[in-house]
Amino acid sequence: MAAEDGPDLALRPATGADLPEIAELYYAARMAAVPAMPALVHTREEVIAHVRGWKVDAPAEREVWLAEDDLELIGYAVVTGGWLDALYVDPGRQGSGIGSTLLDLVKSRRPRGFGLGSSPATCRHAPSTCVMA
Secondary structure: EEEOOOOOEEEEOOOHHHHHHHHHHHHHHHHHHHOOOOOOOOOOHHHHHHOOOOOOOOOOOOEEEOOOOOEEEEEEEEEOOEEEEEEEEEHOOOOOHHOOOOOOOHHHHOOOOEEOOOOOHHHOHHHHHOEEE
């Protein structure tokens, strides 16, 4: 699936082989987001182990969509049921429309709407992020 923003951005469902790269992107994006988001309480190794346990080959349980540029992972979105659980973009590529493109994809896959997942720590630190769509 090619993104409307440009021919260089491709969107596709994740596979199990993508999980280590997703974990690295998540870790990098979260580290770069401090102090706007609370610091991670887990080590890089714990994050990688957790993400490697995701069941991406069962889309009824969890959908993980990737944004790639020249086969390099630059962002991803995780949808579980009626919830957008995660949307992260490579820190060096933020502000270029990748997150908006992923959000548009999620909206097209959930036309009746979806909730935005947020952890209690994030809600305490940044209450404006705790909203429903």
